Amino acid sequence: MSTTVDLSMPTVPRVRRTPQEIADAAPVAGARRVLLAAPRGYCAGVDRAVIAVEKALEHYGAPVYVRKEIVHNKYVVSTLEERGAIFVDETDEVPEGSLLVFSAHGVSPAVVQSAVDRNLQTIDATCPLVTKVHREAVRFARGDFEILLIGHVGHEEVEGTFGEAPEHIQIVNSPEDVATLEVKNPDKVVWLSQTTLSVDETMETVNLLREKFPNLQDPPSDDICYATSNRQTAIKEIAPQTDLVIVVGSANSSNSVRLKEVAEEYGAKRAERVDFANQVDESWFEGVATVGVTSGASVPEVLVTQVLDLLAEYGYGEVEEVVTAEEDILFSLPKELRAKLAQDGDNSRQLGGRGARPKR
Numbered sequence: 001m002s003t004t005v006d007l008s009m010p011t012v013p014r015v016r017r018t019p020q021e022i023a024d025a026a027p028v029a030g031a032r033r034v035l036l037a038a039p040r041g042y043c044a045g046v047d048r049a050v051i052a053v054e055k056a057l058e059h060y061g062a063p064v065y066v067r068k069e070i071v072h073n074k075y076v077v078s079t080l081e082e083r084g085a086i087f088v089d090e091t092d093e094v095p096e097g098s099l100l101v102f103s104a105h106g107v108s109p110a111v112v113q114s115a116v117d118r119n120l121q122t123i124d125a126t127c128p129l130v131t132k133v134h135r136e137a138v139r140f141a142r143g144d145f146e147i148l149l150i151g152h153v154g155h156e157e158v159e160g161t162f163g164e165a166p167e168h169i170q171i172v173n174s175p176e177d178v179a180t181l182e183v184k185n186p187d188k189v190v191w192l193s194q195t196t197l198s199v200d201e202t203m204e205t206v207n208l209l210r211e212k213f214p215n216l217q218d219p220p221s222d223d224i225c226y227a228t229s230n231r232q233t234a235i236k237e238i239a240p241q242t243d244l245v246i247v248v249g250s251a252n253s254s255n256s257v258r259l260k261e262v263a264e265e266y267g268a269k270r271a272e273r274v275d276f277a278n279q280v281d282e283s284w285f286e287g288v289a290t291v292g293v294t295s296g297a298s299v300p301e302v303l304v305t306q307v308l309d310l311l312a313e314y315g316y317g318e319v320e321e322v323v324t325a326e327e328d329i330l331f332s333l334p335k336e337l338r339a340k341l342a343q344d345g346d347n348s349r350q351l352g353g354r355g356a357r358p359k360r
């Protein structure tokens with residue numbers, strides 16, 4: 001089954017100032033250019049989760065229910081809705097016996113149980129790197145550790161990890177939380193983290209925790225995932241050279257919001273986050289010679305291309321891609337779906353994911 005996806009930006013009727021008006025308002029000495037961060041955009045976990053919903057629609061037919069946003073991106077969610085996905089907040093909104101996909105951010109055991117209770121058929125699209133953190137939480141809880149989970153209160157991923165061992169976990173929302181933190185046994189404490197945090201801020205929190213609890217144990221491997229870390233490294237490289245950084249990504253996307261903060265911390269004169277190119281305000285270009293562009297891990301490349309097209313209209317047609325890492329990670333689809341695809345003779349997923357970006 002093929003579907004035509006409308007790639008046009010949502011239209012917001014407003015009159016833009018012309019490139020000449022912007023240039024007249026604040027002339028730029030020298031050439032205008034774009035530094036385009038790489039890696040940017042889709043990570044392996046998002047790629048897998050979005051394909052999981054697409055394949056579920058293709059092989060089971062609409063509607064396919066999805067608990068929470070499959071990934072935190074408005075465009076991705078609305079595109080899947082057009083194809084027949086129905087996004088719900090909780091399992092009790094799903095008719096008994098229906099098909100439900102768990103999002104990339106993961107779910108707690110209580111949510112899994114509520115799906116069983118409603119006789120729902122489920123596909124678990126939790127990113128394997130989130131599942132890894134869940135397993136660490138379970139293992140340390142079994143060892144009777146107190147777990148300090150660094151992450152944002154209310155974020156779905158944190159709720160899911162917390163739900164693995166609520167009696168053993170305290171959430172550390174920010175470095176400021178450390179001062180008031182109390183544990184039962186300071187010699188048996190471990191820290192874990194949300195996968196999409198600022199690397200620098202997390203290490204600041206860990207250092208404060210270690211000052212307070214010198215025997216604090218580290219997780220066996222980094223919880224902040226490769227994609228979050230790589231995208232932050234790329235923007236750190238670009239930010240000091242820019243007058244303006246545009247991050248493409250949604251407001252509820254933790255890693256996208258972190259990219260804006262990291263750009264500001266590392267010297268961008270200004271950083272803005274947009275969902276779509278039509279949210280870019282041309283007044284941001286006044287006096288700007290170099291624009292940095294990046295995108296969060298849940299952002300399809302088409303949205304970046306639309307921003308670059310708009311920038312080109314305003315004289316920023318020269319684009320230099322700044323590559324700080326190569327990524328070739330691809331996760332296999334959720335096992336429930338793999339079985340269905342094998343049964344239906346569909347091996348198209350083996351042809352490569354959309355994490356691969358066209359060369360510019």
Ligand code: SF4
Pocket residue numbers: 043044045046104127128129130195196225226227228255297
């Ligand atoms: S950002 Fe990291 S943890 Fe989240 S889906 Fe992507 S790879 Fe997985």
